[in-house]
Amino acid sequence: MSTSTTHSALLDSATADRSLTRSFLWLCTAFALLKLAIQVVGNILAQHAGYGIFRDEMYYLMCGRHLAFGYVDQPPMVALQARVTELFFGFNHMWSLRLISAIAGAVKVFLTGLIVRALGGNKRAAALAMLGVILAGVYLGIDGYLSMNSFEPVFWMTCALALIHIVQANAVEPRAQSVIRNWWIVFGFSAGLGLENKDNIVFFLIAVLVALLIVPERRVMRSRWCAVAIALIVAIALPNLLWQIHYHFPTLEWLIDVKKSGKDIKLSPLQFLLGQPVMLNPLTLPLWLSGLIWFLIAKTARPYRFLGVLYLIFLPMMMALNAKDYYLAPIYVVYFAAGGVCWFGWMRDVGWRNVAGAVYGVLLLLMFIRSVPFSIPVLPPRQFIAYEQKIGFKPKDSEVHAPTALPQFYADRFGWHEMVEKVARIYNSLPPDQRAVTGIFTGNYGEASAINLFGPKYGLPVAISGHQNYWIWGPHGYTGQEMIIINGATLAEMKPYYDSCVIVGQLDAQWSMPWEKGPIFLCKGRRQTYASDWNDLKFYR
Numbered sequence: 001m002s003t004s005t006t007h008s009a010l011l012d013s014a015t016a017d018r019s020l021t022r023s024f025l026w027l028c029t030a031f032a033l034l035k036l037a038i039q040v041v042g043n044i045l046a047q048h049a050g051y052g053i054f055r056d057e058m059y060y061l062m063c064g065r066h067l068a069f070g071y072v073d074q075p076p077m078v079a080l081q082a083r084v085t086e087l088f089f090g091f092n093h094m095w096s097l098r099l100i101s102a103i104a105g106a107v108k109v110f111l112t113g114l115i116v117r118a119l120g121g122n123k124r125a126a127a128l129a130m131l132g133v134i135l136a137g138v139y140l141g142i143d144g145y146l147s148m149n150s151f152e153p154v155f156w157m158t159c160a161l162a163l164i165h166i167v168q169a170n171a172v173e174p175r176a177q178s179v180i181r182n183w184w185i186v187f188g189f190s191a192g193l194g195l196e197n198k199d200n201i202v203f204f205l206i207a208v209l210v211a212l213l214i215v216p217e218r219r220v221m222r223s224r225w226c227a228v229a230i231a232l233i234v235a236i237a238l239p240n241l242l243w244q245i246h247y248h249f250p251t252l253e254w255l256i257d258v259k260k261s262g263k264d265i266k267l268s269p270l271q272f273l274l275g276q277p278v279m280l281n282p283l284t285l286p287l288w289l290s291g292l293i294w295f296l297i298a299k300t301a302r303p304y305r306f307l308g309v310l311y312l313i314f315l316p317m318m319m320a321l322n323a324k325d326y327y328l329a330p331i332y333v334v335y336f337a338a339g340g341v342c343w344f345g346w347m348r349d350v351g352w353r354n355v356a357g358a359v360y361g362v363l364l365l366l367m368f369i370r371s372v373p374f375s376i377p378v379l380p381p382r383q384f385i386a387y388e389q390k391i392g393f394k395p396k397d398s399e400v401h402a403p404t405a406l407p408q409f410y411a412d413r414f415g416w417h418e419m420v421e422k423v424a425r426i427y428n429s430l431p432p433d434q435r436a437v438t439g440i441f442t443g444n445y446g447e448a449s450a451i452n453l454f455g456p457k458y459g460l461p462v463a464i465s466g467h468q469n470y471w472i473w474g475p476h477g478y479t480g481q482e483m484i485i486i487n488g489a490t491l492a493e494m495k496p497y498y499d500s501c502v503i504v505g506q507l508d509a510q511w512s513m514p515w516e517k518g519p520i521f522l523c524k525g526r527r528q529t530y531a532s533d534w535n536d537l538k539f540y541r
Contacts, residue, residue: 023123024113024117024123024126027113027123027126027127028109028110028112028113028114028126028130029110031109031110031113031126031127031130031131031134032106032107032109032110033106034109034134035102035105035106035108035109035133035134035143036102036103036105036106038134038140039098039101039102039105039106039140039143039144039376040095040099040102041095042140042144042372042376042378043094043095043097043098043102043144043376044094044095045376045378046094046144046376046377046378047093047094047095049377049378049379049380049383050380050381050414051094051377051410051413051414052094052413052414052416052417053091053094053097053413053416053453054145054146054409054412054413055412055413055416055445055446055449056145056146056147056412056446057082057091057097057098057145057146057147058416058445058446058449058450058453059445059446059449059468059469060078060079060081060082060146060147061082061083061085061086061091061146061449061453062445062448062449062452062453063078063079063082063469064079064080064081064082064083064084064085064086065083065086066079066469066473067079067080067083068243069239069240069242069243070239070240070243070244070247070251071468071469071472072250072251072254072468072469072471072472072540073251073254073468073469073540074148074198074199075148075195075196075197075198075199075240076196076239076240076243077148077151077193077196077197078146078147078148078197081100081101081146081148081151082146084100085097085099085100085146091453097146098144098145098146100146101142101143101144101145101146101147101150101151102143102144102150104143104150104151104154105139105142105143105150107154108133108139108143108150108153108154108157108333109130109133109134111153111154111157111158111161111333112126112129112130112133112157112333112336112337113126113129113130113337114161115129115157115160115161115164115333115334115337115338116129116130116337116340116341118161118164118165118168119164119301119304119337119338119341120300120341121337121340121341121344122344124340124344125340125341125343125344125345126337126340127340128287128339128340128343128344128357128360128361129287129291129336129337129339129340129341130336130340131361131364131365132284132287132288132336132339132340132364133333133336135281135284135364135365135367135368136280136281136284136332136336137279137280137281137371137372137374137375138279138280138326138329138375139153139329140372140375140376141375141376141409142326142329144375144376148197148198149198149329151194151197151198152194152197152198152200152201152329152330153329153330153333155190155191155193155194155197155201156194156201156204156330156331156333157330157333157334158186158187158190159187159190159191159194159204159205159208160307160333160334161186162183162184162186162187162190163183163187163208163212163220163306163307164304164307165179165183166180166183166184166187166220166223167217167220167303167304168303169183170217170219170220170223171303180220180223180225181225181228184223184225184226184228184229185225185228185229185232187229188228188229188230188231188232188233188236189232189236191205191229191232191233192232192233192234192235192236192237193236195233195236195237195240196236196237196239196240199251200327200330203314203317203318203321204314204330204331206317207310207313207314207317208306208310210313211306211307211309211310211313212306214306214309215305215306215309217303217305217306247472250472250540253540254468254540254541257540257541258540258541259322261541262400263399263400263541264322264324264398264399264400265396265397265398265399265400266322267319267322267324267325269316269319271325272318272319272323272325273315273319275325275326276325276328279325279326279329280329280332281364281367281368281371282367283363283364283367284336284364286339286360287336287339287340287343287360288332288335288336288339289335289339290338290339290342290343291334291335291336291337291338291339291340291341291342292308292311292335292338292339293308293342294308294338294339294341294342295307295308295311295335295338296308296309296312298342300345301338304338307334307338310331311331311335314328314331315328324398325398326398343357344357370391373387374393374395377410377413381405381406381410381510381511384406384410385405385406394407395407395409397409401513401514401515402514404513404514405511406511408513410511411511411512411513412446412512412513414509414510414511414512415507415509415511415512415513415516416446416450416454417450417454418507418509419447419450419451419486419507419509419516420450420451420454420455420458420460421458422505422507422520423440423451423455423460423484423486423505423520424455424458424459424460425505426484426504426505426520426522427440427458427459427460427461427484428458428459434482437481437482438461438481438482438483438484439461439462439463439464439476439478439480439482439483439484440455440460440461440462440463440464440483440484440485440486441463441464441465441478441483441484441485441486441487441530442463442464442465442467442485442486442487443465443467443486443487443488443489443515443539444465444467444515444539445465445467445468445469445470446516447463447465447486447516448463448464448465448467448470451463462476464476464478464530465539466534466537466538466539467539467540467541468539468540471534471537471538471539471540474534475530475531475534478530479526479529479530479531480498480523480525480526480528480529480530481524481525481526482522482523482524482525483521483522483523483524483526484504484520484521484522485520485521485522485523486507486518486520486521487521488515488518489521490519491503491519491521494521494523496527497523497526497527497528498523498524498525498526498527499524499525499527500523500524500525501521501522501523501524502521502522502523503519503520503521504520504521504522505519505520506518506519506520507519507520
């Protein structure tokens with residue numbers, strides 16, 4: 001063969017590879033846009049059905065107005081996300097309030113396709129894997145509201161994708177040093193940003209480290225670029241660490257207080273294990289479980305065995321820590337991707353197997369239609385309750401509380417406007433001289449954030465609280481001379497702290513959580529100033 005012929009063949013091969021890559025990227029983009037559309041339309045329907053802003057979203061918006069390198073119960077990234085959202089979109093429309101989280105969900109789907117490609121899968125394998133991720137109930141839920149949870153899988157799976165490419169490049173060393181360098185830098189940036197998003201990634205990174213040490217691919221960590229990645233992680237996470245040191249590690253104090261409080265429902269190992277397919281949509285089990293098994297036993301997956309071992313380490317670790325079952329959710333994306341590769345490796349060109357794959361895809365879509373009201377509140381409350389009864393399934397909450405008509409994830413979207421309006425009527429009924437010295441104290445960050453978010457249009461003063469980061473933000477100069485108080489206490493419990501205290505209103509929104517129903521107090525003459533009592537009012541739970 002002549003040199004010119006060889007050169008032409010190489011050019012044709014390169015052109016074909018670029019064409020395949022472009023078509024693959026277009027497929028990933030199409031599925032990502034589908035995911036984005038589902039989340040946007042879902043939030044439009046949810047608001048039309050009567051569901052408003054979620055408790056935590058209001059708190060994050062308030063954190064966004066107090067930008068810092070850390071907060072009691074989360075790193076700083078969600079506050080920055082909230083601040084950007086409020087500046088560009090405000091907080092009145094749920095679809096735009098949650099748009100950045102929806103985009104993060106779309107990126108997660110796109111990453112799923114890229115992982116399939118990196119594992120050697122074709123476009124059909126990527127399509128099935130991305131479909132599974134799109135239809136997984138837990139992802140529909142976490143990508144449907146403003147929070148750090150939607151970004152978790154993005155950072156975790158970018159790390160996983162980077163490690164896959166590092167392992168591949170290491171196999172053709174030394175020609176691939178630049179590739180190894182680039183992907184270790186990607187890993188470092190992603191892990192560092194993940195630490196600024198949510199602390200749970202610490203356990204993921206520990207599990208990754210242990211998994212790599214167990215398998216022969218541990219040699220990839222000998223690269224000097226691995227050390228550079230670690231340095232990047234430390235550098236990116238350092239501002240939050242310094243904040244924690246400055247405030248005497250409030251996040252650790254919060255975690256200890258939550259554990260002592262018994263607030264969270266503790267799951268047995270069996271309950272935790274059974275909760276995994278339920279949160280992901282039971283019909284997706286054959287897809288992601290086959291991906292896990294493929295990592296563990298397939299010869300073609302031997303270089304990536306650490307990703308299967310990772311799950312065998314991470315699952316019992318979360319059980320031992322009494323974590324909530326959805327804390328594992330970010331890790332499943334890589335198993336969906338491997339499942340797509342496994343399925344289409346099995347189907348090949350066998351007709352009946354391809355028919356079985358097509359039928360499975362249709363069943364996934366039908367299950368999505370049936371189960372979507374449990375992830376996105378598209379049905380009004382009464383219709384949702386009726387649907388629960390018809391289906392025979394009631395979602396379980398992760399916190400201990402009295403029975404509620406709606407799941408906590410839905411109930412926490414009700415009652416906020418009604419509460420603010422009632423407080424405003426009480427406040428504005430006071431004589432001007434009283435209003436000038438009257439403040440507002442609440443028992444939790446949801447109530448305080450609702451007043452601070454919606455209260456200004458009624459002329460309400462800033463609300464204070466001892467809950468989470470509100471304690472760090474302090475009493476705003478209030479002495480307790482005259483206060484409107486919402487804290488779930490009884491009148492008898494209030495009287496020892498004030499010269500006079502009377503009930504002036506009642507919170508009773510139908511669908512809200514039990515602790516958002518109770519008296520509104522007007523109290524005068526606090527016997528100890530807030531400044532002197534502030535340490536005792538700290539409430540980290």
